[in-house]
Amino acid sequence: MKPLTTEKDVSSALAAGTKAPDFTLNDGPDRKVSLAELRGRPVILAFYPADCSPVCGEQMALYNEILPEFQRFNAELLGISVDGVWCHRAYKEARNLRFPLLSDFEPKGEVARNYGVYRQGDGFTERALFVIDGEGLISWSYVSPIAVNPGADGILTALENLSSKGVSNGNEYRTQAGNAGR
């Protein structure tokens, strides 16, 4: 079967050094989360294609398990998919997930598009990770093959790098990005 998404449909994910586009999305039916509110601490954005994939090899279940490690870095983990709030609520309850699942539902996939990780032909997002520093700059990003759970090692390494450089030192990342071609 021909994949629905062709090369030209996939725009590339925002890279380290880029300002993270702000957003406000629903976390379940009753709560909204804005990226700007989380300024001052690292944020992990985990875009994933859809709620409810097989249990034991499942990315969100793994992150749920590793949550205490993310919290050691005072980092906030946000899962994002194009699923609606009710679907997210059911999924969250079924898996006992203890972090926000945001609905990039209306307009569909808008946040994912802003981050360059929307799969136009498929109508869902890439399996993509972003670590954003306390000043709102992307310090690390990674797009995994859609069927491969990327695990958490990359996130932890990015958080370690942030904490060793000082979380709020946004200048350093700007400099790094400016010298990317060196």
Added chain:
Amino acid sequence: MATSIGPRLVMPVGKRDHIQGPENAPVTLVEYGDFECPYCAAAHVIVKQAQELLGDQMCFVFRHFPLTQIHPYAEPAAEAAEAAGAQGFFWEMHDLLYENQPMFDPPHLVAYADELGLDTRRFVREVESGVHRPRVREDFMSGVRSGVNGTPAFFINGERYDGSWDILPLVRALQSAAGQGPQIARPDYAHSRRAGI
């Protein structure tokens, strides 16, 4: 598909590990597993067969990767295996747990300890007080840092094995890593069954 160097084991096999088979065997299979995971229980049978087939050619190491948020008894089961290990019966408990999945509530765990002839008072004390929790967590985090992304996860000579863990593909991968070439294994299933696996 593009070939790339897959995730590798960051914590080398060492004295802290539970090891079956010769440590200097040409192939080392490390499993990150969760006693309450149904796929791990299925893989347990396959690993036993692989051990029979490879014999002294293979060394097997088990590390804990309990997914406690979806498996409420995964952590106590892992700690129960460690508590049995403290009395020299890790592998016996490891096997009992997989064979009796998912009956891991406290009375069952104590019954398994009793069945193995362990000092059950010590066993209960250690499990209840979480003596072995740091060890289980260390296993878990070493898995996370090695790129474990689900259970069971296998590493063959330090490299994550993403292939099928049906007996034939797994044994082929193990044999090839052991330097025996890609010959096709001929598992003696009858023999495996006799051996009680």
